[in-house]
Amino acid sequence: MNLKDFVRTTLLEIMEGVASAQQEWNSRPNSKGVINPVFGSVQEAHKYTRTVKFDVAVTVSEAKEGSGNAGLKIWSVELGASGALSSGNSTVSRVEFEIPVNPAALIVES
Numbered sequence: 001m002n003l004k005d006f007v008r009t010t011l012l013e014i015m016e017g018v019a020s021a022q023q024e025w026n027s028r029p030n031s032k033g034v035i036n037p038v039f040g041s042v043q044e045a046h047k048y049t050r051t052v053k054f055d056v057a058v059t060v061s062e063a064k065e066g067s068g069n070a071g072l073k074i075w076s077v078e079l080g081a082s083g084a085l086s087s088g089n090s091t092v093s094r095v096e097f098e099i100p101v102n103p104a105a106l107i108v109e110s
Contacts, residue, residue: 003058003095011099014052018103026106038105045105051098059092 001009022035038045 003056006056007054011052011101015101015103022104022106034106034108036103036105037108039108041109042107045102045107048105049100049102051100053098055094055096057092058095059090
């Protein structure tokens with residue numbers, strides 16, 4: 001999975017998960033409490049922005065396939081299922097970032 005798909009999927013799952021949990025919880029008879037409450041009014045909802053923190057390892061790979069000479073031993077060399085040699089060079093980097101989100105909230109007027 002590439003980073004773009006991972007971030008998109010994670011954020012969508014969080015937002016959909018919160019909304020789904022709220023709907024299910026509120027439909028239960030005699031449910032007590034609220035999921036993701038905002039105290040005050042709709043205008044104050046911005047005060048309740050959450051941050052989703054990501055700390056991921058990203059691998060960048062360059063692969064080369066063929067039946068020729070593998071060259072320097074810097075790259076790993078394996079014999080693939082087709083019998084062709086494949087070589088690759090990969091770099092792993094750590095990426096940290098935050099995305100602000102405002103999941104669906106239930107306004108609790110005080």
